Amino acid sequence: MWIYRVNEPRLGAVRVREWRRRARHAVALLLLSLVVSTTGLVLLDESNAPFGKRLFTAMWDAVNLTTTLGDFSDFDERQKVFMLAAMFVTMLVAAYAISRLTGILSGDDVMVFRENRAMEHKFERLENHVVVVGYRSLGQRIAAKLRQAGETVMVLVSDDALADLAAEHGHLVILGSLETFDDALRRARLDSAKALVVTTPDSDANLAATLLASSLNRSLPIVVPGENDLRKTLLENAGAAEVVISDEIVADALIGKLAAHAEATS
Structure with missing residues (x-):
């Protein structure tokens, strides 16, 4: 890819x-x-x-x-x-x-130009895809599970190494610096996407991505992690459909394990 x-x-x-x-x-x-x-x-x-x-x-x-x-x-x-x-x-x-x-079309800049033109043609026919923002540990797991479920995954990243890794795993990839991330989101065909999952470890970047994505497609389901109830409220006001607080999930899981163990030993 x-x-x-x-x-x-x-x-x-x-x-x-x-x-x-x-x-x-x-x-x-x-x-x-x-x-x-x-x-x-x-x-x-x-x-x-x-x-x-x-x-x-x-x-x-x-x-x-x-x-x-x-x-x-x-x-x-x-x-x-x-x-x-x-x-x-x-x-x-x-x-x-x-x-x-001879040689004028063999430069790296020309290869990038050709790749972009080819990707633009793919984007024109793209629909019902899931956009994953970020491709670190969490983003990799989510993208892999979505692909296993038969979904078309588009990954948005700002790191060259992560972009290469995502492409190796068969995902569509948009690479843009932090300064041009707004442009990257605009090119992700959010108008025809099925959902957007934000996975970066930067809470402010997650909020900004949620706000921009919601402004581009207000009916788009956006799922994003949050650190606490205050951040959850901010993200929901920004347009997030679901905000997942990881500490609550871990706490519920641990309590569930503890209760299951107590029942097994009683």
Whole structure:
């Protein structure tokens, strides 16, 4: 799986545009060589054949020259001299095109640009997915369980290593720095998502993510951890549908275990 990078190096797009411009330039030069070769061969053809046939023969020989197939009709001395010159010019044009185009698309910034474009196409068809914000221990467990349940999981992270890890586990990934996290959430297709689960250890970041996600889709179910009742109230006011206080869950589990043990020993 690929990673969508919000902080995409803009140089990648510039390089792709420059490669396309150079490619158009190279094709134009090759077409010009083809036209010049065809015109020269027509002018040098002194046969009594109809003009249409002479034009077709000249185009055939010119195309063979440009594509280096080497299947030429019989030439006289003047035509051979002209073809030698045309071959030399064609080789120069081909060498120029290769030198201008080779290597420009092999940079990391271009690869990131291509990955982002491919991911954007995936996002256009994405729906009923679950967005998981954060991919540390809790986020990894939740994403894994969701994937085992057959859900499509999109992970939002700000760390390159965690982004790579999430991609290795088969999740869709959006990587964005803390400064561009708002943009990352906007690209997560929250309008068509099934739910949002916030898992980061930063309570303020969780509150901000909940508030922004709720503003983007007020009907989106948002589940987020909270530290206490006050934080739970803040998160619910921000738009969270469910706020889980981990200490309460642990306390209930421990009491349940204690009661079960007491019943077993009584």
